[in-house]
Structure formats: structure tokens, C-alpha cells
Amino acid sequence: MADLRFEDPYEFEKHVARQCEDLGYEVIMPPTNQPGYDIEIIKGKERIAVQVKCYKTRCPISALNKFLDFLELPVASGFTSGWLIVQNGFGKPSLTHVETERPSNLKLGTSTGRAIKWNYDPNNKEPQDLEPEEPTPKEQESDSRVKYFGVFTCKGGVGKTTVAAHLAGAFALMGYDVILLDLDPDKNLRKLFLENPASDDEDEPASLYVHPHKRDTMGTTITVLNADQWNERAYPEVKVVICDCSPVLSENPMHLVKKFDYCVLPTTLNPLGIAKGGDVITRTFSHIRKRNKQAEMFAVVNGYNPAQSYERQNNTLLSMLEKTVNAYSKSDPKCKLINPSYAKIRQSKLLQYWGMHIIDRSPPALAFREIAGRNAPRTDFLQLAEFLQDHTAITSINEK
Ligand SMILES: Nc1ncnc2c1ncn2[C@@H]1O[C@H](COP(=O)(O)OP(=O)(O)OP(=O)(O)O)[C@@H](O)[C@H]1O
Ligand SMILES: [Mg+2]
Known part of the structure; x- marks a missing residue:
């Protein structure tokens, strides 16, 4: 299936929610404008805050740090971890940032038409198994x-x-x-x-x-x-x-x-x-x-x-x-x-x-x-x- 492209952030969010369901998670949509995250997903002991960004470009370090800061707030203490899912991947600077800082409570993924490709997973001891980014023309x-x-x-x-x-x-x-x-x-x-x-x-x-x-x-x-x-x-x-x-x-x-x-x-x-x-x-x-x-x-x-x-x-x-x-x-x-x-x-x-x-x-x-x-x-x-x-x-x- 060809990669889907979303213009509307709300449609993209619904698409990611469906992909989380496909991964066996129960999906809870919080009230709109809930600060810090867009979707809550639950499976067993896992309770994950999912932040979805529909950027037309690579996800910048600032967005990544903002989400990491949210995960450290007392209001986020009920979450076991956070996923940041984007549609156009992460550039070398932001991947280098997480690979050197190695936050243990964050997973980064790129949502394509078919599935979520993982770009950073703290539990993955074999980083070469993660999907590398295709370079953009720029x-x-x-x-x-x-x-x-x-x-x-x-x-x-x-x-x-x-x-x-x-x-x-x-x-x-x-x-x-x-x-x-x-x-x-x-x-x-x-x-x-x-x-x-x-x-x-x-x-x-x-x-x-x-x-x-x-x-x-x-x-x-x-x-x-x-x-x-x-x-x-x-x-x-x-x-x-x-x-x-x-x-x-x-x-x-x-x-x-x-x-x-x-x-x-x-x-x-x-x-x-x-x-x-x-x-x-x-x-x-x-x-x-x-x-x-x-x-x-x-x-x-x-x-x-x-x-x-x-x-x-x-x-x-x-x-x-x-x-x-x-x-x-x-x-x-x-x-x-x-x-x-x-x-x-x-x-x-x-x-x-x-x-x-x-x-x-x-x-x-x-x-x-x-x-x-x-x-x-x-x-x-x-x-x-x-x-x-x-x-x-x-x-x-x-x-x-
Ligand atoms: N962000 C910073 N935080 C703390 N100290 C800093 C910072 N940036 C520079 N310094 C300190 O300021 C001093 C002067 O920095 P630096 O030698 O890089 O300046 P310079 O513009 O190259 O100077 P020069 O014109 O003499 O070549 C250094 O001692 C450096 O450690
Ligand atoms: Mg100098």
C-alpha cells in the first residue's frame, strides 16, 4: 500500500489511533485541546501518552523536548511512557539528540499508510533493527x-x-x-x-x-x-x-x-x-x-x-x-x-x-x-x- 499523506492533523490523529488499535492497544481519546498529548493507549500494565504531529517536515528537537518535558510533569506521572508519532520522520539532529540522551520513557515513530516505523526505541538494544530514515531531497x-x-x-x-x-x-x-x-x-x-x-x-x-x-x-x-x-x-x-x-x-x-x-x-x-x-x-x-x-x-x-x-x-x-x-x-x-x-x-x-x-x-x-x-x-x-x-x-x- 502506498504511503498515505495527511493534510488535516485531526485525520492523521484518527489514522494513528487506528494503528494503535491494530497493535492491540485500547484507545482512549482525551478531550480535544488536552495539553501535552493527543491519544491515551492502554495494554496490560502499559498506559501510554501518544503525541501526534502532522508536520510537513522532519520533527524538530524542540517538539521532542517539549514532549519529554511533559512526560516529566506530575500530571503525566500515571503514564508508563510516551510515544511521539509523526508523518515525515526525524532528521539527523533529533535522532542524534535521543540516541545520545537515551530517554528511557520515549519512543519515536513515523506513521506510514501501513504501519508505524520505529525510529527510536529505548528497549531496542539493536538500533540497527530500527528503520533508517530515507533522506529527503534537501x-x-x-x-x-x-x-x-x-x-x-x-x-x-x-x-x-x-x-x-x-x-x-x-x-x-x-x-x-x-x-x-x-x-x-x-x-x-x-x-x-x-x-x-x-x-x-x-x-x-x-x-x-x-x-x-x-x-x-x-x-x-x-x-x-x-x-x-x-x-x-x-x-x-x-x-x-x-x-x-x-x-x-x-x-x-x-x-x-x-x-x-x-x-x-x-x-x-x-x-x-x-x-x-x-x-x-x-x-x-x-x-x-x-x-x-x-x-x-x-x-x-x-x-x-x-x-x-x-x-x-x-x-x-x-x-x-x-x-x-x-x-x-x-x-x-x-x-x-x-x-x-x-x-x-x-x-x-x-x-x-x-x-x-x-x-x-x-x-x-x-x-x-x-x-x-x-x-x-x-x-x-x-x-x-x-x-x-x-x-x-x-x-x-x-x-x-
Ligand atoms: N555559553 C557559554 N557559557 C559559559 N561560558 C562560555 C560560553 N560561551 C563561551 N564561554 C566562555 O567565554 C570565554 C570566551 O569564549 P571564546 O574564547 O570562545 O570567545 P572568542 O569570541 O573566541 O574570543 P576571541 O575573540 O578572544 O577569540 C571562554 O572562556 C569560554 O569558556
Ligand atoms: Mg576565539
Whole structure:
């Protein structure tokens, strides 16, 4: 039977309910507009909250986390687990997110005409048995050629090196080998990734092997190179190149700045900078644009403090920054501020102390170490990678 396609979320929900019945579950439809889930299903001791999403695109990490948060609320304590069922599957960032966090109470599935294909099942010890995703044409296109990401803000200390390294980490977790180009004459990246931190040999390799999180799959490598060491033909398997830039644009090799497909501008929500009119961001946009006509440029908030008590300050600063960027993007629509509800980098101790390995002279590692399965930087950087890969899909889902 050919795959069915649903336009109407209610029809899709009814279809999923029938599929749950076919799996032997008793189906209870809660009142419409029940927050958190759409269908309740029961079999023996199992009582499952099923959330159904009729997105026309891949399910984003934000939807997945929202459902996970619901499952942790006291109102959800009666459920033994939750299923999130979608119609267009899950992309690499969201699958990487669950495969690294491994929530034990969540199952992810894609409902097709015939049955539910499982994409993540915490009880399945053989992940290779799960159905792999068919790449969408957009995903095929994005994997077919090298993509250049510049991380640049014409201000020091805003997190360029931290963002470049961990964005590389997110792509590496998603299965890409990554080249990190150290364009800053300070060569911080190289120091951070030296395989033997005690060595002062100029030829000492600087790289990090990122272990696979699925059985029977290969890990990936993040390799730090200087601009003059990079040559696309020497690394045919590499599709992601991330450049950590010097805050002084003229210090960065122009032939590489010209290649950026995306430019990521880390920025903090600091009152002084924003009161001046957020001009660091707009100056950065215009500096890059003078040299590069095609790059899509995204300012991303780094060091975000999500505590409720800072909500008022965050919203005030954010709306001022948004106003400045929106005014600028009237003349250059490829320049945007990423709303933190789509992607942001939270302030974290893990990122603050990342780099202690240089002091301790221990081997390099990313700030992706786990705290009870969760890791804020890892989630944030996977969400940033997801946004960069397909921001039109993310914003279209969230604007509904
Ligand atoms: N989200 C975050 N949470 C906590 N600390 C952070 C965060 N982002 C960056 N930092 C810390 O801020 C400091 C400056 O970061 P980083 O070196 O990445 O900035 P930079 O823009 O590359 O600076 P430079 O212009 O000197 O190259 C680092 O010590 C880093 O650990
Ligand atoms: Mg730096």
C-alpha cells in the first residue's frame, strides 16, 4: 500500500489511533485541546501518552523536548511512557539528540499508510533493527557538497571559538567528519585540540575522534587545520568545514571568507552593546557582505540564561536586538537573528570550563559530557546545527 499523506492533523490523529488499535492497544481519546498529548493507549500494565504531529517536515528537537518535558510533569506521572508519532520522520539532529540522551520513557515513530516505523526505541538494544530514515531531497543536496560555516563576530570574547568547536562537535555526532579551520592568528583552536597537549612540536596533530553512539557505526573525526593546510581534494569525505575567525576581519584569509555558505555570529544579550544599537552585529553583517555575496548570516545568542527570573531582562534586550537586526535585514534579507526559541547557546559551567584540559595537560574533549543523560551544550549545538541545516522548516513549524 502506498504511503498515505495527511493534510488535516485531526485525520492523521484518527489514522494513528487506528494503528494503535491494530497493535492491540485500547484507545482512549482525551478531550480535544488536552495539553501535552493527543491519544491515551492502554495494554496490560502499559498506559501510554501518544503525541501526534502532522508536520510537513522532519520533527524538530524542540517538539521532542517539549514532549519529554511533559512526560516529566506530575500530571503525566500515571503514564508508563510516551510515544511521539509523526508523518515525515526525524532528521539527523533529533535522532542524534535521543540516541545520545537515551530517554528511557520515549519512543519515536513515523506513521506510514501501513504501519508505524520505529525510529527510536529505548528497549531496542539493536538500533540497527530500527528503520533508517530515507533522506529527503534537501538532505541529499546538503550532503552532496562541502558546506562552509564561518563563525565570526567583530568583537572579542563572545564565544566564537567555543561555538565553532562545539558546532563541529554537533556535526560530528550527527555522523559527519568535520574540518575546523583555525583562522585566528591566536591559534586557540589548535591549542584546544592538540592530541598531545604537552608537545610544542608545530606538526603535532590537532584532532578529536568522536565515538559513535550507535552500535555497528563508525565514529567521526574533527580535524583542526590552518588555512594553508586545507585542500578540499585531500579530504574527499569531508562535507562540513567550520572556520573559527579572528574578530579582526582583515586577519582572516579572504578566499575562505568568500566561500562561507553560512556565517554564525555569536552574540550575548549584554545591555551596553544593545543600548549602543546592536551595531556589532550589523557591522559584522556588512563586513562579511562586502566580501561574500551568498552567505546566509545568523546571529545566535550565546551565554543565554534561561532562568525564569531573567525572563523580563532577556525579553527586553532581545526585542531591542531584534528591532536592529530586522531593520538591517530589510536591505539584506539573508541576515537574521535566530530567535532563542529556535536555537540558542545557554550559559553553562561545562562551556565556561571547557579548555581546562589545556591547563591539566589532559587530552582534548568537548563539553558534551553527560549529567544524568542530559547535556545542555550538546542539545543546544544540535539545535543550532538543525536550524542551520533547515531553518525554513523549523520556523514554519513553530509559527503555526
Ligand atoms: N555559553 C557559554 N557559557 C559559559 N561560558 C562560555 C560560553 N560561551 C563561551 N564561554 C566562555 O567565554 C570565554 C570566551 O569564549 P571564546 O574564547 O570562545 O570567545 P572568542 O569570541 O573566541 O574570543 P576571541 O575573540 O578572544 O577569540 C571562554 O572562556 C569560554 O569558556
Ligand atoms: Mg576565539
